[in-house]
């Protein structure tokens with residue numbers, strides 16, 4: 001028991017009774033989940049069950065959708081992220097996001113990564129900004145491939161490189177949480193393996209939450225898995241348990257391919 005307490009990882013994001021409506025569509029129904037620090041958490045479930053919607057609640061990306069209404073409570077390290085005093089732009093520096101399709105800005109590789117640190121005033125000067133850019137590109141396992149062409153357009157890179165550039169851009173502001181919405185769905189198997197390796201490494205410093213349609217990917221990269229179904233979250237447990245001995249029949253049916 002003592003060991004379990006000592007080894008327990010801190011809760012990074014605490015979500016309590018979250019509900020999301022898009023107009024009349026009730027997309028998330030009473031979802032409560034404690035997301036751990038230094039852990040990769042996978043969100044799985046059939047298409048349209050609310051995985052992306054819930055992910056976007058964690059950095060208030062749904063704020064940009066007029067008809068979307070979020071209720072309940074989401075705390076990042078104890079701070080209520082929907083509090084009126086929280087600036088969503090500042091929040092997104094703490095909770096970074098990587099999208100399904102690589103979306104580098106039409107700027108140089110350097111400027112893509114420097115973008116966040118610049119708008120948040122993170123670097124004191126050019127030398128510090130150079131260091132941040134290099135460090136983020138190294139962490140994203142892209143530095144060696146781009147170090148001699150930092151001024152070339154980010155859009156000129158291959159799909160896999162662009163996605164790693166987007167990961168570098170997301171981690172350049174030193175976020176605490178990294179949200180990834182199907183980050184490998186546009187990538188070939190080699191680029192997918194590179195991004196998965198990277199996710200393993202990122203876990204040392206961040207809480208990573210990944211939406212994936214691939215159960216193999218969830219099993220490979222995550223330690224915790226949340227199963228979503230029709231807006232509910234019937235099960236959340238250790239990934240090993242979810243894939244070997246799920247408690248809920250709906251999870252069992254999904255992982256054995258009976259639906260989804």
Ligand SMILES: Nc1ncnc2c1ncn2[C@@H]1O[C@H](COP(=O)(O)OP(=O)(O)OP(=O)(O)O)[C@@H](O)[C@H]1O
Nearest residue numbers: 022025027045046047048049050051052053054065
């Ligand atoms: N911008 C939006 N406007 C209106 N309804 C939306 C919007 N985004 C999602 N929805 C609805 O909310 C529900 C959940 O969608 P969401 O995209 O979160 O599911 P998902 O599990 O991520 O699906 P997929 O695996 O197909 O990406 C669906 O009924 C969807 O139609």
